[in-house]
Amino acid sequence: MAEAPHTQRKLHRTALACAGIAVGMVGLAYASVPLYDLFCKVTGFDGTPITRVSNDSDVLDRTISVRFDANVAPGLKWRFSPEKPEITVKLGETTTVYYKVTNTGDQPATGIATYNVQPDLAGTYFSKLECFCFTEQTLQPGESLESAVVFYVDPRLAQDSDVKDLSSITLSYTYFPSKAGKPVAEATSSTQQTVQ
Known part of the structure; x- marks a missing residue:
């Protein structure tokens, strides 16, 4: 027992x-x-640029092309484009680029931008000092907004054997409809996780 x-x-x-x-x-x-x-x-894993407060890098004579991609997800009637589709910068040089977004719909709309860098391995060396990403924007019908991205490409890229011969980087933004400060797809999955 x-x-x-x-x-x-x-x-x-x-x-x-x-x-x-x-x-x-x-x-x-x-x-x-x-x-x-x-x-x-x-x-900087998976093409995610690193956010920095300042640039204390040395500027090298080595240059690299930076391409700018702008996309709008379905469900958001916005037109979105970079000021210039591509520029050439020196490694370590602080650069400012502008994007313009316009609400082409007939209703106010709220959107939020996400981003990534390609190739993925370059994300470690693409450093943003200022960005409009992950900031909810509400635009009235016909309203336009110009936003800046301030960045530099870290000169350490020239020493990394995996990317030292890289001649171009693409910074890609996508605006999504937004709800509660998150892209609608994220807001929906967060709500579903909370309910489950």
Whole structure:
């Protein structure tokens, strides 16, 4: 009879351990998106440009072409384009480029821009000092807005064997309809995760 309480305690501990593991896995699932986003922003992984406060780099004579891509997701009646489709910059040189967005619809619309850099490995070396990305914008019908991107390409790119021969980088922005400060697709998935 003494074995029954001992067995019950073992089963109780096992059940608690399994419940703890399940709760931990659910917590990690919810934390994975913000943690991955933070990891990408800090390391430049997956083409995510690094945000910096200032540029204290030396300017090299080596140049690289930077192409600017502008897209608008379905559901947002906006026209979006860079001031110039491509420029050539020196590594380490701080540069400002402007984008223009216009609401071509007949209703006020709110959008938010996301971005990435291609090729992915160049994201580590593309440093933004100022950007309009992840800032919700509401435009009235026919209204236009000009926004700046201030950036530099880190001169350390010339020392990285994986990208040192790179001749061009593409900075790509996409405006999405926005709800509650997030692109609609993200806002929808966050709501679904909360409901589940």
